[in-house]
Amino acid sequence: AQKITQTQPGMFVQEKEAVTLDCTYDTSDPSYGLFWYKQPSSGEMIFLIYQGSYDQQNATEGRYSLNFQKARKSANLVISASQLGDSAMYFCAMREFSNYGGSQGNLIFGKGTKLSVKP
Amino acid sequence: GAVVSQHPSWVICKSGTSVKIECRSLDFQATTMFWYRQFPKQSLMLMATSNEGSKATYEQGVEKDKFLINHASLTLSTLTVTSAHPEDSSFYICSARGTQRRTGELFFGEGSRLTVL
Numbered sequence: 001a002q003k004i005t006q007t008q009p010g011m012f013v014q015e016k017e018a019v020t021l022d023c024t025y026d027t028s029d030p031s032y033g034l035f036w037y038k039q040p041s042s043g044e045m046i047f048l049i050y051q052g053s054y055d056q057q058n059a060t061e062g063r064y065s066l067n068f069q070k071a072r073k074s075a076n077l078v079i080s081a082s083q084l085g086d087s088a089m090y091f092c093a094m095r096e097f098s099n100y101g102g103s104q105g106n107l108i109f110g111k112g113t114k115l116s117v118k119p
Numbered sequence: 120g121a122v123v124s125q126h127p128s129w130v131i132c133k134s135g136t137s138v139k140i141e142c143r144s145l146d147f148q149a150t151t152m153f154w155y156r157q158f159p160k161q162s163l164m165l166m167a168t169s170n171e172g173s174k175a176t177y178e179q180g181v182e183k184d185k186f187l188i189n190h191a192s193l194t195l196s197t198l199t200v201t202s203a204h205p206e207d208s209s210f211y212i213c214s215a216r217g218t219q220r221r222t223g224e225l226f227f228g229e230g231s232r233l234t235v236l
Contacts, residue, residue, distance in 0.1 A: 037227075043210055045163075045227035091162065095225075106153055107214075107225050109162045 003027060004092055004110035011115050013082045020067070021077040021113045023092030031097040034075040035107065036066065039089040048090075051075055079115075087117045122146055123215050125228025132203055133236055140198045140231045142213030148193035149215035153225065154186075157210040166211075169196040203235040 005024045013019035025034065036048040051059045051066045059066040067076040079086055093107040122145040132138050142152055150171045155163040167188050168176040175188035185207075187199040196215075200207050210232050214225040 035225075043212070043230040043232065045212065045214070045230075047226075106165050106168060111162045114160075 002110075003108045004094055006092055006110035006113050008113045009111075011113055013079075013115065013117055015084060015117055015119050016081055018078060018080045019082055019115065021079070021090050021092075021115065022074070023076055023110060024072070024074045025092075025094050026073060027094065027096055029096040029098045033095045033097065034066070034068070035093040035095070036064070036075075036077045037091045037093060038086075039091060039112070041088070045091070049077065082117045084117050084119060087115060089114050123149075123213065123226045123228045125213055125231055127231055128229055129232050129234075131234045131236065134204055135202055137199055137201045138203055138233060140200075140211055140213075140233075142196045142198070142215070142228050144194045144215045144226070147215075149196075150193060152190060152196040152213055152215045154188060154196075154198050155212045155214070157212060157230075159210075163212060166198075171196075200233065203233070205235045208233055208235045 003026050007022050011019060032053045034051045038046040038048055049059050049061045049064045049066050051068045058068050063080045065078045067078055075092060089112045091112045092110040095107050124143045124145055126141045130138055152169040154166045156166050157163050165178050166181045166186060167178060169188045169190040171190045171193050177183050185201055187201060190196040198211060210230050212230045213228045216225055
């Protein structure tokens with residue numbers, strides 16, 4: 001079963017509007033972290049926001065906020081006031097802190113959502 | 120903030136040659152580095168976990184003899200694609216885990232785009 005699911009292969013949003021990128025996850029580890037990364041066409045991975053499984057409040061970083069619904073196992077990214085420079089691939093990722101498995105706490109990535117901001 | 124540098128950014132090589140990609144943590148020590156491969160319009164797939172001073176741990180399906188990983192110091196890990204073939208053409212990204220406890224965040228290199236002719 002997929003551990004990270006991003007159901008939106010592509011999204012369009014009008015400049016200056018808000019957009020929500022969906023992410024659901026699956027884990028039995030009580031301690032985990034959820035990350036969102038932005039990947040522009042140049043390829044580098046840019047960290048946007050982090051939410052820990054025990055964090056009481058939803059994470060916010062500037063125009064980025066994470067709508068964390070633990071019971072539903074969802075961690076949607078909300079981008080407010082979209083800008084043209086927000087056009088990129090967005091990846092949701094998870095790290096399980098208790099169960100290192102064979103990869104010592106590697107990040108597990110979703111398939112990504114391609115966001116296009118229209119002027 | 121922590122920075123991870125990856126070199127080269129672009130490389131084109133002939134089939135049968137070997138290519139080395141370096142991943143450096145510039146301002147922190149990274150005992151663990153991860154190597155990913157990303158095909159066009161797809162997600163990052165973990166290839167191997169690189170541990171300083173010990174053998175890398177490879178993911179299922181990744182050829183150890185094909186993708187040689189060396190993590191000789193706390194700030195450098197290298198990935199060597201041996202006897203490269205066109206199907207090895209891909210975007211390779213490294214990441215390093217910082218020592219900060221709060222997030223266990225991974226810092227990513229800029230990526231290396233390999234094209235094998």
